[in-house]
Amino acid sequence: MKTNLQKILSYLLIITGFALFFVNVANAKECHTVYGGGEVCETGELSLDKKVLNPNKNEYWDNIAAKDYVFAPEQEVKFSLRVKNTSDVKVDGVRINDDFDRLDDYMVYVSSDKGDYRAEVTDHKVKFDFGSLDPDEEVTVYFVARFKKADGLPAGTTCITNAAHVYSHEDSLSDSDYAEFCVKNETGKIVTGKTPETGFDLQSVLTYQALGFVALSTLAFAKAKAVIRK
Numbered sequence: 001m002k003t004n005l006q007k008i009l010s011y012l013l014i015i016t017g018f019a020l021f022f023v024n025v026a027n028a029k030e031c032h033t034v035y036g037g038g039e040v041c042e043t044g045e046l047s048l049d050k051k052v053l054n055p056n057k058n059e060y061w062d063n064i065a066a067k068d069y070v071f072a073p074e075q076e077v078k079f080s081l082r083v084k085n086t087s088d089v090k091v092d093g094v095r096i097n098d099d100f101d102r103l104d105d106y107m108v109y110v111s112s113d114k115g116d117y118r119a120e121v122t123d124h125k126v127k128f129d130f131g132s133l134d135p136d137e138e139v140t141v142y143f144v145a146r147f148k149k150a151d152g153l154p155a156g157t158t159c160i161t162n163a164a165h166v167y168s169h170e171d172s173l174s175d176s177d178y179a180e181f182c183v184k185n186e187t188g189k190i191v192t193g194k195t196p197e198t199g200f201d202l203q204s205v206l207t208y209q210a211l212g213f214v215a216l217s218t219l220a221f222a223k224a225k226a227v228i229r230k
Contacts, residue, residue, distance in 0.1 A: 044091040046083060046133075048166040050098075050177040053078040063180040066157055070184040073150040076110060077181065083130065083166045084138035091133050093170040096141070098126040099163045103145060106153060106160060106183065112143040119143050150187035157184045 051060035056069045060080045071077060085091045100109060101124035109126065112119030117139065120127040128141050159182040167174035
C-alpha cells in the first residue's frame, strides 16, 4: 500500500512539472482562434539600444570614434540602455546584463539612474531587472563608469567595445547591442630632445685636420731637436 502511494505521488509530481512547463511556454506567446477554425499565435520580441554620451556634443551616440572624441584618464563615461517590447504580447522576466567585465581593466563602476530600476553590480556585470513589459512598452536606464588613473591605463589611444544583452528566460527572447569609445593616455610616452643634425660638416673636418697637423708638426720638431743634440 505504501509503495503504491509513493508511485501515485511521483506521477502527480511529474504531471505538475509538465503543467508548469507548459504554463511558462504559454507566456511566450498569445494565441487567438480565427474565423473558420484553428488559431494564430503571436510571439513576444525585445529590442535593445545601447549608447554612450559624447561630452563634446552632449548627445548619446551608438559609437564614438577617436576622430570625434577621446576620453581622458579619470574621466566619467555615461551610458544609456533602452529596452523595448516591440511585440503585441506581454513579455515577462525582462533583464539587461551589461558585460562590465570587458571594461574592468580600464574603468570602475560609479552609479546608475532610473527610479525603481537601480543597477545591481555583481560578477563584473551591471544588471537591471524590469519584471514584465507590456506590448510596445519601453524603458531607458543609465549608468556611469569612470576611467582609471593614468598609471592604470595603457599609453596612447585605446578603443573599447562594450556589449549589453536584454533577455527573458521565461519567454526565450533576447537581443544585444554594442557601444565603442576611446581613451587617450599621455603617460608613458617617450619624449626625446632635439634630433642631432646629420650630413657632411666641412667645418668640423677642417678643424680636426688642422689639429692633427699641429700635433704631427710638434712631434717632428721634437725629434729633430733630439737628433741635433746627438
